[in-house]
Structure formats: structure tokens, C-alpha cells
Amino acid sequence: MKTWVFVEESNRAPAPVGLELLTKARAFGDVAAVFLGSSDEAIAELGRHGAGTVYKMTPPDGVLPAAAAAAALADLIASETPDLVLFGLTYTDRDVAGRLSARLGRPVVSNATDIRIDGDSVVVTNEIFGGTVLVETAVRAEAPALVIARPKSFAAEPGDEQTPTVTDVAVPDVGHAGSAAVTAVHEEKSQGPKLEDANIVVAGGRGLGAAEKFEMIEQLAGKLGAATGATRAVVDAGWVAYSKQVGQTGKTVKPSVYIACGISGAMQHLVGMKNSGTIIAINKDPDAPIFDVADLGIVGDVHQVLPKLLEALA
């Protein structure tokens, strides 16, 4: 099976989910990367993860790249005829995969947590209802099958090392559809370990009640050397930066320990954290869905439990 992995450059390196997908795709046969970026170091890293060919698309300057990248990818697919194209569930990948799907008239299966080849069919496992139900879907449309996989579904490991053949791919002018201009880029700096790489995550939800109560989350994280995370409700309320969001639109995390404080466990949130090693949850609603995934669930008020916990750890 001829498989392509779409990989966006992030800080002069391949986006981590891209390396995870290359690792998975090696088992399917011939693997190439479609790289949206320009860094030579990143391209070498793709080769170390088994990409024999790298189709290099230099993103157009100062505009959102998705519309042009999807058009370039559609042309490339027409001439090179891959069987399967994989994307990660990231902001840019979602934009490119969605546009590509509409352009090619092919469905895209989103939220994949596993992918296998059965004869000449691509079979995708995804989770619905917040991960409580697993659905296996076979792609029956004309090739290529388009799949968007959740980050951290597969572990990235170098292997089948190659010095990739790099092919430059021209990114076309797509007119109005490609005219969204990026006028400024802002990075929200945060202290401590990076949320997506942290070994321990302490996360807060709406149950904290007020923005200033998030400080308890930061204190607990400080004591444990953990990263802080938050639910969509909390970032939407403006209590903490969007970069802290764990969930569907946000980050997928898989730490050894996840401590959920005042989080009810909406599907949106569960899909981003339920594969954590050990989950500890504090919530006052005994029926909250978070308790279905918690190894240790405390039915109680975060405003009572957390201060005592902080004191006990002092």
C-alpha cells in the first residue's frame, strides 16, 4: 500500500504527530511524506522515520497555507496515485484535509485511533461518544483513502532509515480561497513542562468556579513538576490561555498521571486525555462522566480537597 503522511513543520522540526504516523505507515509498505515547510533538518528527520520520498511544499508567505496546500496535494495525488493519505488531528492538518476532501470528492475519516490494512481496504478505528464506543470503518471510496488520526495514537520511533529523495512541489495560486492573510503571530509563553510532553498534567475545569481559583491548579502543578491543562469551558471563559486546552479542539495528552479538578468529563475533553496512564479526578457530581475513566475518583468539592492536598504535599 502506497502511503503518504502529511507533515507540517513546527519550530524547524516535523510536527510530532507526523513522525507518529510515519512510524505506523512503515508497516503498510512504501512511505512518503508530504512536507509543508522548508527545514532541511526536519526533512532528514522524516527520512530517519522511514520516508523514502519527501514532497516538499514551501508554504506561501504570510497567508494561511491550507487552501493552496490542498490544491497542490490534489494535483500531486492525481499524478502519483497514493492509496492512503494520513493527516494528524491538528489545526493546519484539519484545514488541509477538509479542503482536499472536498476538492477530490473523497470522504475523510476523522478521529482515527488505529488504522489497519485488510486486503486492499483501509480500515479505521475511531472512538465515538467520548471514547466509550469503538467503531471500525472501512473506506469504500476510490483511492486515496483520507484519514485524520488523533495525536499520540501511535508511538514515534525511528526506523527503516532513508536519505529521502526530495521533490519540490509548486504551490499554486488559488485566488480568493487562498487570500487569508496572517498579519501577526503571537506565542503564549508558559512556565514548566510543555503540556503535550509532560509526564504529569494537572487540569482544571468549570468546577473551579472562578478564574482566580485556577491558581490552585498552578500550585499543585508546581509541587508535582507538572504541566497545567484546562477544559474548553475554562479557556473559553478566558481564565487561562487557549494553549492550555486539552480535548478535541486543543491538545491530546498522554501523561503518566492526569489529575482532573472540577472537570465533569465532556466528550470534547475526554478524547484528549483518556489514554493517560493513571487518572485522578475530583468532582462534586458523583455521576460526572470523568469518573468512568478515573482510576481514583474523589466525589467532593475541589475547594475543600485541593487546599488540603496542597497542604499535605507541602
Place this chain on the structure above:
Amino acid sequence: MNIVVCVKQIPDPANPSELDAESHFLVRPDDQIMDDGDRYGVEMALQLAEAAEGSVTLVSMGPAGNLQGIRQALAMGAEKAVIITDDALRGAGALETARVLAAAITREGFDIVLCGTESTDGYSGIVPQQIAELLGVPALTYARRVEVDGSTVKIEQQTAAGYNEVEAPIPVLLSLTAGAVEPRYPTFKGIMAAKSKPIDQLALSDLEIDVAGAGQEILTVAEAPGRAGGVKIEDEGEAHLEIVSKLQELKVV
């Protein structure tokens, strides 16, 4: 300024949904509510329309049921709604949904299309981008702040590291994160007015499009393996000690 908002009626998440055992399609009750995430799109549309003397049209696809969810959005202040319901759309995937919505949006005419980032029940998270491609317009995705300046739409776009400032000329599509605005509650007057607002119920043939089918076959549906050995403890003042001993057991303190 014509503003179109894509909304979805979904089974109430408070009453667990299920899949039909034979067809594997989601069972959709008559009583459906507006997807909570869509309230932000409706609110943003109303605010933009109020500032630019525009109109707000809702576009939706799916079983009409008793139209409760659509009326919720009309009660907030949208002027009219179009809902496409057709047996041929049972089990439709994201691309079929996008094709239908794009055709309905084109039929209505638009300057700005507003969508959520993903639905609460299906959450494939790609329908807005598919619609944008079909309409041939820029997609200003994951917008957390929106401003219209003449014929330019400016947003703050959520990114993994923070946010970008992005702008594009209309016509344009936006996908909104929930925090972009604070949705209003329908007033009593709004709820009464919604009862007589026009709701256009269309079939596929009205849009003159064919939907080829999802191109996907559901093979199996199974319960995910649960997490074994979870314990739940009622806090009676000492439950924090359980967390301490768990953290010690895990060797993180």
C-alpha cells in the same frame, strides 16, 4: 450583509444517544436540541448583523423532528431557517453534509458563513473547511475573536502555541471556538416570535444535487474496553490523603 449560520440539531447530550444495532446510524429522537456549540455562531451572526444592518439565515441538515433546535436559534433572533431533510441523507458523512450545506448556502446567497469548529455529537471537525472549499472562499478557522472592518473580516485564530491575527476579504467562512462571544438567552418575546418565523424545509431535489453516499462502511461497533479497577471515594474531609497515597504509589511524590 448576508450572514448564514450553519447549525445542527442533535440528540440532547443529557440523554445518552445510541447507534441503531442494524444500520449503525445514530438514532435521532424527535426532540432534538440545537448543538450547544452553535449558539456561539448564532450570537456572533446576530452581533455582526446588528452592526452592519445585515440579515441572519440559519442553514441546517438532518432529520427535522419537531424543529425544536432550529426554533431555539430563531428565538435568539435569526430571521429565517432552511433545513434540508431527506431519507437519502441517512448515514451521511461529513462530505455529504458539506455538499448539502454549501448548496443551500449558495442558494441563499452570503457574505459571511459562520460555523462551529465541530459538532458535539459527530465531532469530525472538518465540515467547515469542506464547505469553504466548495464555496471557493477562505476559511478563517478556530476564530476566538471576530471583527468586520468594511469588507474585510479580521479574526484571532487559535493555534497550538497561541494565536494568529488573520484577515480576509468577504465572502468568507469562519469557524468559531466557543469563547468568541457570550450567547444571549432567548427572551419570551423572541420565543413567541420564533413560532411564526419562516422555516424552509427542503429535500435534496430542491437543491439539485446528488449525494453519492458516504464511501464508508461501518464494520463493527463495540464498547471500548473500560479502565479496570477504578475506585470512587466520597470525600468526608480526608479524601485528599487518598490522592497523596496514590501519588506515592505512582512515585511522583
